[in-house]
Amino acid sequence: MKRRIPESVFLGREPLSKDHMNKVLVLGGDRLGREVTKRLEREGYDVILAEDSAECCEPREPGRAPVSMLSRVRGFVGGFTASFATPDGDRTERVGYVIAAQPARVSARHSRYGLTRTDRTPSLSDFEALLKTPERLPVRRQEWLHVAFLLGLEQESNPVVFSRVLWCIENLCSIRNTQPYVFTRHIKVAGAGLEERYRNCREKGALFFKFDGSGPVVVEEQDGPRLQFVEPMLGMEMELIPDLLIVDEDLEPPELTPLLEAVPTAILSEPFLQPDSPRFPGVETPKAGILAVGPARGVFDPDVVASDIESVVAALKKDRYWLDKAAPEVDPSKCTLCLTCIRLCPHGAITFRDAAEIDPDSCVRCGICAAECPMQAITFSSAEDVNIIEMIRDGVACMNTSPTIVAFLCSRSGAQAHEAWGHSLSPAFLTIVVRCAGTVDLSHILAAFRHGADAVLVGGCFRGNCASVYGNVLGEQRVEHARQYLTQAGIDASLVKFVSLAGNTPLRLLESLEELYAACRARG
């Protein structure tokens, strides 16, 4: 008999409903959020723009009252429930998508240099504001105005920040009798036009000091900051008392807490929503319907941010190519609501009512839930995936080679490496393509041996490269589990192996297979 669990015990529960596919919540705060909003409205989406920072509330058309803090997001693509805390109390909105498009958090680095923020030691932002009204620049004590910048000394700087420093210098150069100095480690010219602007600034007289080891020592004295340093090219001890010492800034992702809670893998990628992986090159996160634009995914270059906006449109319209395959199904008579699947699904695709329930639009068919379910309640029913075990049985049965080796290959790495190899493998190898290495479970490995295989190889993506974030790690753990199991049964555990692969490592696949083959031959 199934246990009835009071709903209040589980917070994750949301009904699966897809009635809000056209409604988008954009979390903004400056121009970026508004640009995303404008772009999506042009595509005919119904957009709620939530801006939680007071300073950026420009007059907006009616019906677009500023919404305040997002406090929670629950649900699935097409039917999220977003809760807000507003001055008039809590309110909720039903939306199909949630897009994080907030500006970067900018914080001055005074504390890293042991400085305090004063008129003589302003932050880069302070100084930019000052340059817009140059008459407010301090009265020159001497004939020249000496302006020094501390840039990326304790922590690497960003080309975006470097571009802003160049802007300041370009402006300073148009003011007579100013001398800019930049104290840095690495000039960050990896951005459009930066190298040329940097050269121009140098030609106009700005001095750049690049330090390898320790940079200047900054002493705050009564008459202002004093910089003591060994000039890197000449090796001479020098001292500078600038009229202004400008302190650079950190660029950090915005505060994303409610969304970090909604994307299950964010615990591994905090403070970002996306894993740092080539499998997430655009704005998509592992959770369908939650997208990260620009700073929310660690992208600050304005040119790439502009691509992100277009990428949002593409992500919303995109047919998810995996949807041609059916999602796995849960047998309610077997499900005991242990919640293993809900906890392990990297895509946050599972909820439950009387039994676990999988949202087909959020599921990418990685198969982790099916492999992990202790009750074997989750199975794929589509023809292709029907039964890995049947494939093993039928496959091994018609092989009359000795030895016989079964290779489970992830569709995104091992199988592609196999294809890139181009030649047919020896008939001793039975390859079974699985969507993710996380699909392969103990029963598959044991079945291979039971049906006569001599060795098993599981080929998954390298760590940090799994499209299901940790499917490869789970696959490797299960191989380890299988090895222990086999050792206990008196079988040589070295005959089961996990290998990390990528589509462009065909030789590595081949070498691993040959190694296993040789090990089998050696055993006789």
Added chain:
Amino acid sequence: MTRVQKQTMHTDVLILGGGIAGLQSAVELSRMGLDSVVVERAPFPGGHVAHFACKATDRCQRCGACVLEDILQHVKSSSAVRVQVRTDVERIDRSAHGFSVSLFQRPLRIIPDICSECGKCEEVCPMPGALIRSPLDQALSIDESRCSFFRDRSCKACSEVCPEGAVDLHTGGEEIDLTARATIVAAGFKPFDASEKARFGHGIVPGVVTSLELDAVLRDGAGTCWPNGKEPRSIAFIQCVGSRDAAIGRNYCSRVCCANALRMAKLLKNRIRGLEVTLFYMDLQNFDRDYDKRIKEAEQEVALVRSIPAEIRKGQDRPVEIIYHGRNEERVTQAVDLVALSIGMSPPSIDFLQGLAVGSEGFVGEEGQGVHTNMDGVFVAGAARGPKSIEESLADAVRAAGEASSYLRKDIGGGSQ
């Protein structure tokens, strides 16, 4: 070459270049219900990325090269994308409905549907490099510029030995007339020609290779470019070869070389125990989201020398000698086994699209215009627009496809119907 047959094709978007930017643009367009023809000069799609090695050690280093295999799978499964390999653009004209394009497809020479890739032709071919294999699926083809049949008809060994009769030396090229409603220029980049910097010894000193050559070697199996066939104990990377070099009029950073060299260094150190890596550089550029951590790691793992060498020459005990000026202008000589030149990205040559504006560095497009060009209906994506990483090229492709699709919809909306 004889020209036979004449085909006509219609498509929504013509994509010039079958590297990752072009292919990804095509995939994105197909998702928006638009079809495209990707024109690629080489015998196989993938561009430079097809030759890149996976940089993973025990974990992924996020270079992104493996994404190409994913994109190709989508391309293969999509009926909306047609990839024309071995095809040159002869001219592009404006027409009432967009663009009228003349293409010339050189024959495939080895018919993929018949060839069993047995490799017998490779065994008998006397000309090195005449038979080439796609790094993506090992499909064979003939490089006519190296094949002696196309020089003087002196050899037909491959055609005679082929058990399937898959070798076709006689078919002429095919002319194709294509009409397209929009164009995406995704012509990628040209690698800087290292011989322009003769003092670095590329092509003269054995043991001096370009970063692209090293990458291809690592993909195909390490070892073939090691001088004297011995695994190197020391490697030096020279950064900014053809980048940030005002003396030769190249006032820009190629953006990806620091990341590439440092990833390669990590990979090689992982493969070769005790390998010493030195990096000659001006400034280290950021890569990855955790760039501060990555650069601090590099400072621990690699010997960093902030100096660009004055000369690279053949060494005495070791294959290569690097001469550079140290901090106090003193002359330093360092002997190493292998030198990799981190060559920069040059703009592609696009001579068939008359009137297409380029920026000050010669890359397509104008500053601040994003993927738009000065020509209506012509967009630009990827490294053709300026040096870009794989990830940035993919983002660019999505953007160009989006803009092209908006343009085409406007086109329909404002049409005469």
